[in-house]
Amino acid sequence: MEDFRKLSRRDFVTISGRAGLTTLVASAMGLNLGVVQVVKAAMSGKVMPFRFAILTDAHLFSEQDHKFDGFLADAVDSVNGMNPRPDFVVYCGDIAQNGRDDQLQKGIKILSKLSMPVHYIPGEHDWYLDMGAAWRGHFGSPTWSFDHKGVHFIGMNSILVRDFWTAAGMSPKERMGTMEMLESPIAGPWGVREEQLEWLKKDVKNLSPDTSVVIFTHSPLWDYYPRWNFQTEDAPEVREILSKFSRVMAFHGHVHQTVYNRIGNLSSVGTISTSWPWPYPDVKLAFPEMRMNRSDPGNFKDGEGAQHIDLESDANAVMHYDPFGDMLTPTMKNGFRV
């Protein structure tokens, strides 16, 4: 018992994890085998193997030499050092904390060190000070698609809310402040809205159903926890438009945590941030083994990092979280099939 008391929290978690290892391994096998079967039945084999990386949710403040600046820079170094080298990086939103252009510019400066192209989508922290004016000035349209080595990639702006500020007489700063608070009920649910849904219909209209599709949004394309906008209100419409494809892989920011789900043909993967980890809401997850270990509050980089995805020749996708610290459960340690 005395020895037990000397254990650090991380040691304790590790031992606790070992105790349940059999269960976890069994769960992992079940998960992976299940996905493999689905994937092999669905893919056309037209994909050339490659890797891409995801960085997200830096939440940069305006203060000089803020600790989050260094965390993002470290994640950039991590991606630059990957072997094989990612073909490109997707940034999944929330470069800024308060929507300020100086914060966006700081992020652009740090991300410019990446040695590969970067594609951007916005988060709510980038958008609601000036309704995306500065963001669009730097990155152009938040709605885009491109094809790469046999895969169709889509980016969309999922953080659009109904106008809550005009009737309330809010200033831009007050509007931004409302959006900054995760659990603020004032702004209501997010969505991609009608214009982007129409764009999406046209974008995928001529694609063959056996095309591998990857879609990026800031918020999850499923109802995870609406209270914190861990959801997209019109995700069912997005999923319906993409339902013709054998398989769709969706990656999202915003949740600052590892999380995984499958709905029909769509597999959804959450990403870790470079700022702080969000706790898990009280929601029963279909794949609870994909929850990362609880972060050590004394280690400011625990629970954060980058991630990369390896697309294989048969279009299997293997997701790898690349955390700064040791936070992954056995199921995630060596990557998992999406």
Next chain:
Amino acid sequence: MKCNTIYRSWVALGALGLLLQTVDGREPFTAAELADQEAALLKVVDHGRDLWHGSNPSMSTNGLACGNCHPDAAASNPHTFPKFQADLGKVIALRDMINWCITVPQGGKPLDANGDDMIAMEAYAFYLNRGARIAPGFATEQTSPVVVKSGVGYPKKGSGVGYDK
């Protein structure tokens, strides 16, 4: 003679008991009194919610507030205190943990441990975790707050300040 003395003593004790009941007893709180007490509590919870989300600039020098890592007071685990805090190397109370978070990750100035602001912070954390089992000690699992289903766009209209009944 001896029995008579004992009898008289019991009578005296009984009379004293009746007297004490008259002096110290009281009727249960009325509905109006209970409403006032709850309103007083929720006012303090409200203040705690504001502090939790950055209303006092002295609590942070880097822009971070408690709500950044603990939305709806999630993972603040108030019901697991007192417990051993590895960074401090000793068993601490919730208020010590709150001040640790203010001074270390947020780089701010600690609250008076016995002041009204600290009581408000504790009130918010406990209120958002009401119903949780009291379990002092190690918390290796992240615990979750009360599930809130209130506000614009949600099934039930609530107070709009982050908690609901």
